[in-house]
Amino acid sequence: MRSYELLYIVKPTLDEEAREAILNSIKEILTSSNGEVGEVNVWGSRKLAYPIQKFNDGVYTLVNFKAEVDVPKELDRRIKINEDIIRHIIVAQDQK
Template sequence: MRSYETIFVLRPTLDEEAINANIEKFKGIIEKNGGEIVEVDTWGRRKLAYPIKKVNEGFYTLVNFKADSELPKELARNFRISDSVIRHIIVKDEK
């Protein structure tokens, strides 16, 4: 299993309940597909470096996890089809 980290930015118009539901949804995708969550760090609402679709801020979440090489592809697919996610990135942790 390899170590990965993902950061995803959720829309700022979501309420606290919807934000937590989205975080749990993505954690569930990782665990359901054989991954192991190491750490979840919610950074909260922050200003974006540049506007994305006329949105100037978002809710940031960092998730460190271990998984095989197929899981990041499935996770990225779910990020892309989710209307709540503005941006995401998944990188292999080289530590």
């Protein structure tokens, strides 16, 4: 298994319940694929460098996880379907 980081930004108009539901769905995708969810950091609302979908702010969340190499591709596909996530990036961590 490799280590990855997922950083995603959700719309600032979402309430706490909706943001928690998105995080839980991401955790479900990872655990159902035999992945391990590590540290989760909710950075909160921050100003975007440029407007995205007419939003100037977004709520940032960073998720560290371990998974097989095919899992990030599936996670990426499922995140793209979710209209409440306005940006995301999945990065493989260096192996030491």
